[in-house]
Amino acid sequence: MAEFRIRKAAESDLDEIIRLWKRNIRTINTASDIAELFYSFENYFFVAVSLASAEHRLIGFVGGAVRQGHGHISGIAVDKEYRRRGVGNGLIKAVEREFSTNAFDTVTLEVRQSNWRAIRFYEKQGYKRSYIVKGYYADGEDALVYTKKKLKSLQ
Numbered sequence: 001m002a003e004f005r006i007r008k009a010a011e012s013d014l015d016e017i018i019r020l021w022k023r024n025i026r027t028i029n030t031a032s033d034i035a036e037l038f039y040s041f042e043n044y045f046f047v048a049v050s051l052a053s054a055e056h057r058l059i060g061f062v063g064g065a066v067r068q069g070h071g072h073i074s075g076i077a078v079d080k081e082y083r084r085r086g087v088g089n090g091l092i093k094a095v096e097r098e099f100s101t102n103a104f105d106t107v108t109l110e111v112r113q114s115n116w117r118a119i120r121f122y123e124k125q126g127y128k129r130s131y132i133v134k135g136y137y138a139d140g141e142d143a144l145v146y147t148k149k150k151l152k153s154l155q
C-alpha cells in the first residue's frame, strides 16, 4: 500500500506549508511572503500527506508559480524522516502536470550552489543547468538556474 498521497493544497494547509518551508529550506522568506505566493498561485501548490497515521500529516509540499510566461518552482521540501521514498518525485511530477495542462511547457528554478542533494534530485528529474546568478541569496551565495523544457514530450 502507498505510504503517502499527493493532493492539491487547500487554504487550511497554509500553516503547515509555512512550517515545512521554513524548517527545510534555507530562506529569508517570511510567513507572509509564503502566504502571498500561495494566494497568487494556489493552483500550483501541492502537498504530500502521510497515510501512516490517522491524522494524515503533511510531510511535503511543492509551490509553483508562473514567471515571465513559464512555470517556476518557488519551493519544494519533504520532511527529513520521509526523504528518499519518492515523495519529492511525486510532488514535482504533480506541479509539472499542472503546468503542462495550462500550456506552460518550460519550468525553471533556482537552487543554492551548495545544495547538492537538491541538485541531484533536480538533475534526476531531467532539469538542466542553465546559468549562474551571482550573489542571488541574501547571504551572498550564488544560485544555479535549472530549466526543464518540452514537458509534454517528456511525460
Ligand SMILES: CC(C)(COP(=O)(O)OP(=O)(O)OC[C@H]1O[C@@H](n2cnc3c(N)ncnc32)[C@H](O)[C@@H]1OP(=O)(O)O)[C@@H](O)C(=O)NCCC(=O)NCCS
Pocket: 024, 025, 074, 075, 076, 077, 078, 079, 082, 083, 084, 085, 086, 087, 088, 089, 090, 111, 115, 116, 117, 118, 120, 121, 122, 124
Ligand atoms: C530535494 C528534496 C525535496 C527531495 O525529496 P525526496 O522525497 O527525498 O526525493 P525522492 O525520494 O523523490 O528522490 C528522487 C531521486 O532524486 C535523487 N535524490 C534525492 N535526494 C537525494 C540525495 N540526498 N542524494 C542524492 N540523490 C538524491 C535520487 O536519484 C532519488 O532517487 P533514489 O532515491 O531512487 O535514488 C528533499 O531532499 C528536501 O526536502 N530537501 C530540503 C529542501 C530543499 O533543499 N529543497 C530544494 C530547494 S527549494
